[in-house]
Amino acid sequence: MKTVSIIFLSTIMLSTLSFGEEYVVISNSKMKDLSTAQIKAVFLKKIALIDNLNAVPVNLSALDSIREKFENRLVEMDFERLKSYWTKEHYLGKRPPITMQSQESVIAFVKKVEGAIGYINAKNLDDSVKVLYRWSE
Amino acid sequence: MFNFIKKSLRNKLLSIFIIIGFLPFLTLLIYTLFLSESKIVNKTIDEHLERTKVVIELIDNHLESLTKEVKFLSSLDLMDDLLAEDIDKRISRLLTQKRDDLNLDISFMAVAPDSTIIASSSRDNLLKKYSIDELNVKNSRAYVKDNYLYMHSQINASFDKTKKLGFLVLKYNLKNLDLYLTHNTTIHSYIIDSKNSFIIGEDINLKINFNNKTNSIIDNNYVVVYKKLSSFLNDWYIVYAVDKSVALEFLYDFISFMLYISIVIFILIIYMSIKQSREIVKPIEELTATTDFITKTQNYSAQLNVNSQDEIATLTHSFNNMLKTTYSALQTLEEENRLRLKRFTQLIEVFNTIIQTKSEDECINVSIEEIKKLTNKENLHFQKDKNRARDKECTNLYVTDFENDEKIYFGSIELGIESFEDKNEQDFYNSIASMITLQLERIRLIKRTTSASKAKSAFISNMSHELRTPLNAIIGFAQYMIEYEELDEDQKDTVKNIESSAQYLLGMINEILDIAKIEAGKMEAHLENVNILEIVQSSYNMLSPLVKDKKIKFDLLSDNFDNKIYKTDPKMFKQIVVNLLSNAIKFTPEGSILLEIYNDEKKLCVSVKDSGIGISQDDMKHLFNDFTQLENVIQKRHRGTGLGLSLSKKMANILGGDVTLKSDGIGHGTLCLFCLQIKQG
Numbered sequence: 001m002k003t004v005s006i007i008f009l010s011t012i013m014l015s016t017l018s019f020g021e022e023y024v025v026i027s028n029s030k031m032k033d034l035s036t037a038q039i040k041a042v043f044l045k046k047i048a049l050i051d052n053l054n055a056v057p058v059n060l061s062a063l064d065s066i067r068e069k070f071e072n073r074l075v076e077m078d079f080e081r082l083k084s085y086w087t088k089e090h091y092l093g094k095r096p097p098i099t100m101q102s103q104e105s106v107i108a109f110v111k112k113v114e115g116a117i118g119y120i121n122a123k124n125l126d127d128s129v130k131v132l133y134r135w136s137e
Numbered sequence: 138m139f140n141f142i143k144k145s146l147r148n149k150l151l152s153i154f155i156i157i158g159f160l161p162f163l164t165l166l167i168y169t170l171f172l173s174e175s176k177i178v179n180k181t182i183d184e185h186l187e188r189t190k191v192v193i194e195l196i197d198n199h200l201e202s203l204t205k206e207v208k209f210l211s212s213l214d215l216m217d218d219l220l221a222e223d224i225d226k227r228i229s230r231l232l233t234q235k236r237d238d239l240n241l242d243i244s245f246m247a248v249a250p251d252s253t254i255i256a257s258s259s260r261d262n263l264l265k266k267y268s269i270d271e272l273n274v275k276n277s278r279a280y281v282k283d284n285y286l287y288m289h290s291q292i293n294a295s296f297d298k299t300k301k302l303g304f305l306v307l308k309y310n311l312k313n314l315d316l317y318l319t320h321n322t323t324i325h326s327y328i329i330d331s332k333n334s335f336i337i338g339e340d341i342n343l344k345i346n347f348n349n350k351t352n353s354i355i356d357n358n359y360v361v362v363y364k365k366l367s368s369f370l371n372d373w374y375i376v377y378a379v380d381k382s383v384a385l386e387f388l389y390d391f392i393s394f395m396l397y398i399s400i401v402i403f404i405l406i407i408y409m410s411i412k413q414s415r416e417i418v419k420p421i422e423e424l425t426a427t428t429d430f431i432t433k434t435q436n437y438s439a440q441l442n443v444n445s446q447d448e449i450a451t452l453t454h455s456f457n458n459m460l461k462t463t464y465s466a467l468q469t470l471e472e473e474n475r476l477r478l479k480r481f482t483q484l485i486e487v488f489n490t491i492i493q494t495k496s497e498d499e500c501i502n503v504s505i506e507e508i509k510k511l512t513n514k515e516n517l518h519f520q521k522d523k524n525r526a527r528d529k530e531c532t533n534l535y536v537t538d539f540e541n542d543e544k545i546y547f548g549s550i551e552l553g554i555e556s557f558e559d560k561n562e563q564d565f566y567n568s569i570a571s572m573i574t575l576q577l578e579r580i581r582l583i584k585r586t587t588s589a590s591k592a593k594s595a596f597i598s599n600m601s602h603e604l605r606t607p608l609n610a611i612i613g614f615a616q617y618m619i620e621y622e623e624l625d626e627d628q629k630d631t632v633k634n635i636e637s638s639a640q641y642l643l644g645m646i647n648e649i650l651d652i653a654k655i656e657a658g659k660m661e662a663h664l665e666n667v668n669i670l671e672i673v674q675s676s677y678n679m680l681s682p683l684v685k686d687k688k689i690k691f692d693l694l695s696d697n698f699d700n701k702i703y704k705t706d707p708k709m710f711k712q713i714v715v716n717l718l719s720n721a722i723k724f725t726p727e728g729s730i731l732l733e734i735y736n737d738e739k740k741l742c743v744s745v746k747d748s749g750i751g752i753s754q755d756d757m758k759h760l761f762n763d764f765t766q767l768e769n770v771i772q773k774r775h776r777g778t779g780l781g782l783s784l785s786k787k788m789a790n791i792l793g794g795d796v797t798l799k800s801d802g803i804g805h806g807t808l809c810l811f812c813l814q815i816k817q818g
Contacts, residue, residue: 056296098217098295101225108221113294 022122022136023066025074026107026129028114034132040075042117044085045094050115057097058106058118066103070119073135147418154410162402166395173388178360181384182353185324185362185377192317192326192375197367199317203239203307204278204288210235210245211290211305219247219255219292219302228256229263242310247292249303267306279369284311284335286369311337311370318375323383325359331372341378360384420449424456437464483511487569491576500580504573505550516553532570536577547577590656597653601646608646611639648780655787662706662791669815670700672707673734673743676714683722690729691722697735704816709788713796716785717745717809724807725749740794742812751807752800760798761786789813 025039032051034042041047043057060067062079071077077085086096100106106118111128122134210216210231218228232245236258247256248267257263279288286309294300311328318326318338327338331347345354345363354361359378366373382389420441427441437460441453487507494500501519509517520531531551535544550570557563615636619629654660677693684691714732721730728748735742752760761783786796794813800806 054297056294095295098214100218100221101227105218105221105224108224109217112220113300 020136022134023069023119024122024125024131024135025070025117025119025133026110026125027117027132028110029128029130030114031117031130031132034117036074036133039117039133043071043075043097045089045097054115056113056116058109058116059097059099060103060106060119061099061101066119066121069137073137074119074133146421147414150414150417151410154413155406158406158410159403162399166392166399169388169392169395174385177385177388178355178381181360181379182362185360185379186352186364188319189362189364189375189377193364193366196314196317196370196375199314200279200286200288200309200369203243203309204290206235206239207245207288207305207307208290211292214295216247216292216302216305217295219249220294222249223247223256226256229258232256232258241313243313244308246306246308247303248306250301255303281311281370281372285309286311288369311335314338319377323380325378325380326376328366328370328373328375331374343376343378345374345376347374355381357381417449420453424453431460437467480511484569487511488572491572492579494576495580497577497580500573500576501548504569504576508550508569514553516551518551518553519548520551521548532566534570534574534577536574536581547574594653594656594659598650598659601650601653604646605643605650608639608643612636612643615639645780648784651784652780652787655784655791660788660791662709664704664706666702666704667707667710668700669703669705669710669741670695670698670734672711673714673732676711676718677732680715680718680722683719684730687722687725688727689722689725692729692731694731694733695735697733699736701817703741705792705813709792713785713788713792713811714743716781717743717796717811720781721745721747721749721807721809728806737812739814740812741815742810744811745809746806747809748806751803751805752798753803754800757798757800761796785811 027034031053034050038047038050042050042055043059045057047055049055060070068079071079071082075082082096086094089096100109100118103120103124106120107124107126107129110116110118117132122136125131213231215227215231218225223229228247232247236243236245243258244262245256245258246254246262246267249255252267254262254265254267278290279286281287288307288309289304292302292305294302314328314337318328320326320339325339325341327336327340329336329345333344341359343356343359343361345361347363347365352363354363358381360381361376361378363374363376365371366375423441427439431437431439440457440460487504490507491500491504494503505517505519509515531549533549534547536547537544550573552566557566615632618624618632619636624632651660673695674693677691681691718730718732725747726749730745730747733744733746735744782796782798789796789811792813794811794815796809796811799808799810
């Protein structure tokens, strides 16, 4: 019974946790700390170099919910606005950030590339990457 | 060797036809046999070189497009996933997708700089190590290793072009190139490396030395064309081998067709040639046959028939014309010949007529008449005057004067023409003249001789008559003296001698007289109805006393005789029989004499057969000459005029019969036969 109640409780807890899930913006460990404004600038490709380091923003795929949340939270633009933004930027020779299919890929990429900045669900976080910003909703 | 051709026009034509008919064909055949093969082979080589060029281009394009693909793929942003070790399998999926699209035996591999294969179109080689050394060669986009072509392109990070993420490698199985090779039963194609060690496509076991400058090989079975591939495979060759039999199949077909056709055409040409040449030569052969026929039969009226209108027809026409001319010439000649013969016979007739003339005047007249007839000339006449007009041609006649033995002028025949047309005419008249002369001489000679002979006979008969008168006086007086004078025995003997000598002389004179009479033609037969047997019997009786003194058996045989009354001269008949009998008795010393009378067919024969001294064959021919007694002992023993047999024969001739003598030689007796054609009374 006890075990059953423990499983039940933990399930409820988990569900409450998921409701208030935590996300992180990560970067290569060599990256210095960045403010949200800086992160926003990097993702809009307004900043290319950070301390002589080539900043490489990594998006998740277009319809990913994390991406939506990240963009709403940090970039502060919804999908439609970003689309028109990147259309405009395209003519200036700038391209939107590269996209990765999965959070694992993002982690692997960020690990490899020195100036890489990405975002993942906090539960996937490991020690090999540096956390620049953390939020939950 | 070519004599049989030279000898016959037909063979000549035949060979020319065959040569003309067959030469172009032969040329074509030789061309197809010897030249066209290399031409066709060359054409095949060119064709296939062209084809290899196209194939090489295709392969080039193919490989080029693949490299482009590789390059394109390597430049995709997606390749950034390499950094994330393709955790999402996005690259692998793309590569697989791509491989499937290309549908080739290939595999794409994305290789990280640490030579780990991070993404691949095939799962097998994932995370394997890739020997990356070749990839680092600069300016190289591809290399060949273990029969695979590796095409590679460096992958750079999309966000940082200087950042090298690794390589995209396309492992291309060279066997894929088989797609571009032609495979069928006739054309074998393959791609081979320069060491002849690896072959893509069909292996036909052909060693090719690629160091040769040419790019074709013609061997017993194949026509081989090869060309170096370009770009990545520039040590490789594409080889096209065409079955020679197939490449030349058409040619061989054509050649066999030509051979069959040539046999047919050859037969046709020979047939046509023989036919044509025969047709051309046929009129010539006919010409020859006709000529032979004419030569054999001498029939110049033969003509040739021609159906054609060519030169041979012309030849035949002229031949026919020649024949016609010859025929007419021959006809004319024959006509002339006949005329000449007629002239000749006429001339002979003239001679004959002239010969039969009996007097000089008649001879001259007849001659002139005949010449007139012969030459159709009217103004011929005989001229005795020697000093006639000289303005006309004439033939002079000279006759021989036998007494002085010289030619004397007799006269001349005026021919009434100014001059002779030619020598022949003159000769003609001269020969007639000499003929007339001959006849004149003959007439003269005959006249002379007959008159001389008549004179002799008259002389002899006169002489005999004159001699008989004194002889009769001598005989009469001698008989008188014996009968009436008283003479002693000696005187009587003397007078008897005188009488018998005179008698003998008288007999001889009588016989001479008879001979002379016969020669003078005065002896004639006086035919009467007589009993022949009686005459013979009386002759037998008359002479039988002469036999008594000799030892001779003398018989008369008349068993085979039809005793009738016949018509003949009894005196002459008897004289002949007596003559023959007395001859037999005279020349038979002893033995037998058989007188026989018998009928032999229509003849009446009297034969006297004795066993006397006989006559030699040589003497037989002199027997019937006048005054001949055989010169032997007989002459000494027997007296006689020698006129007996000759006279008998002559008289027998007058009676229409003959006397013949047969003897088996001296000492074997004689058979004397008197036969005459006699008429019954």
